[in-house]
Amino acid sequence: MSTRVSVRDRLIDWAEERLPLSELFSFLSHFGFVTVPLDTRQPLRALLAHLDQSAMPDHVRGPQILGALMAMLFGFEALTGVLLAFHYRPTSEAAHESTLAIVRDIPVGGLIHALHAWGATLLVLVVVLRLARLFWDGLWRAPRELLWMSAVALVWLSMQFSFTGGLLPWDVNGYWSTVRGLEVVYALPLVGPVLSFLLGGRVIGEDVLTRFFVLHVVVLPMFWTAALYVTFATLRRTGLGQTTLQVPNRRTTTFREHRHDLALVALFLFAVLVTLAVLVPFPFGAAADPYSTPASARPPWYMGAVFVVQEHVPLGSWFVGGILLVLAFGVLTLPWWAPRAEAKLGEARLRLAGLATIAVWLVLSLLAVLLDRP
Numbered sequence: 001m002s003t004r005v006s007v008r009d010r011l012i013d014w015a016e017e018r019l020p021l022s023e024l025f026s027f028l029s030h031f032g033f034v035t036v037p038l039d040t041r042q043p044l045r046a047l048l049a050h051l052d053q054s055a056m057p058d059h060v061r062g063p064q065i066l067g068a069l070m071a072m073l074f075g076f077e078a079l080t081g082v083l084l085a086f087h088y089r090p091t092s093e094a095a096h097e098s099t100l101a102i103v104r105d106i107p108v109g110g111l112i113h114a115l116h117a118w119g120a121t122l123l124v125l126v127v128v129l130r131l132a133r134l135f136w137d138g139l140w141r142a143p144r145e146l147l148w149m150s151a152v153a154l155v156w157l158s159m160q161f162s163f164t165g166g167l168l169p170w171d172v173n174g175y176w177s178t179v180r181g182l183e184v185v186y187a188l189p190l191v192g193p194v195l196s197f198l199l200g201g202r203v204i205g206e207d208v209l210t211r212f213f214v215l216h217v218v219v220l221p222m223f224w225t226a227a228l229y230v231t232f233a234t235l236r237r238t239g240l241g242q243t244t245l246q247v248p249n250r251r252t253t254t255f256r257e258h259r260h261d262l263a264l265v266a267l268f269l270f271a272v273l274v275t276l277a278v279l280v281p282f283p284f285g286a287a288a289d290p291y292s293t294p295a296s297a298r299p300p301w302y303m304g305a306v307f308v309v310q311e312h313v314p315l316g317s318w319f320v321g322g323i324l325l326v327l328a329f330g331v332l333t334l335p336w337w338a339p340r341a342e343a344k345l346g347e348a349r350l351r352l353a354g355l356a357t358i359a360v361w362l363v364l365s366l367l368a369v370l371l372d373r374p
């Protein structure tokens, strides 16, 4: 009796004779796409068949969805970003014109541009939400310190992505939002002088645009991928333990079902992004004019809280900046000092303190948008 071999299987067999496919696949699995142990001596087809029937651990299953959303959004941004980079030109003379050409003349260019911009906003929201969730569930405690630190790094890197990307279209909104954002950073002790040195001065011109472009498409993607790797690698080692999001007595899911679930989530995410991009096109203004400041110029929303404090708290911007830096360092090193705070305050109060901090941050961000409006 002859058994039919599908085209996919024949392709795998063909490649298997020429490449160590199972080993390559296991390399990919380090990124957390596969969370069960693999026997890389097996041929890839046998390994995939075994995998399909394997049970997935709890920490990769719904409702724990923010990590998967974050990784998907980044993949989506990388894909649309590379497509944009085919037509984008990173010089102060050509940046605005080339972005305008993407939005106006290139087939589906406007959609890809809007998808990239909306994807960026969602990514920043998702990484911030994920950090709040990790805090709420105490997932900063030993042995998950690196999970927490990589989550903080991912928030910071996503904001840098969004910040450097904002300048690239070289339109009046992005340009002046970058000017205000850099003013916020320049007012910080230590960080301000170092950044101004790295960017080659405080004037935003050709040099800064080129440096932002290199940061945006080369340096930040490398760091982001490294932080994502640390996230998945620590998760594979430590799992999530008991969390508030666990569903009790749930039946076991196989890798095959999990793959389908992920495909559905990806499809839903894509639908949300397309809907946003079509119904609410991202604002794209006239070419930047360094000599005329629009009255509504504000830093990006996620820097708004710092902006408001620096502008309206009368203590000297270096002093205020210093306090903010200490706070940022405090968030990063939370796993080392929070256990003592928790022993004094109790778990519930520490959680509330975290929630209150996020609420203050959100209110200040809102004030930054509303205060001194023309």
Ligand code: HEM
Pocket: 074, 077, 078, 079, 080, 081, 082, 084, 085, 088, 099, 102, 113, 116, 117, 119, 120, 121, 123, 124, 158, 159, 161, 162, 163, 165, 166, 167, 168, 169, 174, 216, 217, 221, 282, 284
């Ligand atoms: C990983 C690879 C990426 C590449 C190659 C890339 C490439 C680009 C390019 C060429 C532009 C300028 C063209 C345009 O504005 O339409 C741009 C803009 C932008 N990028 Fe990216 N990008 C990447 C990832 C990201 C990520 C992860 C974020 C978000 C957090 C992001 C946020 C932005 C933003 C906010 C803009 C400005 C959009 C606008 O307001 O017009 N990018 N990117």
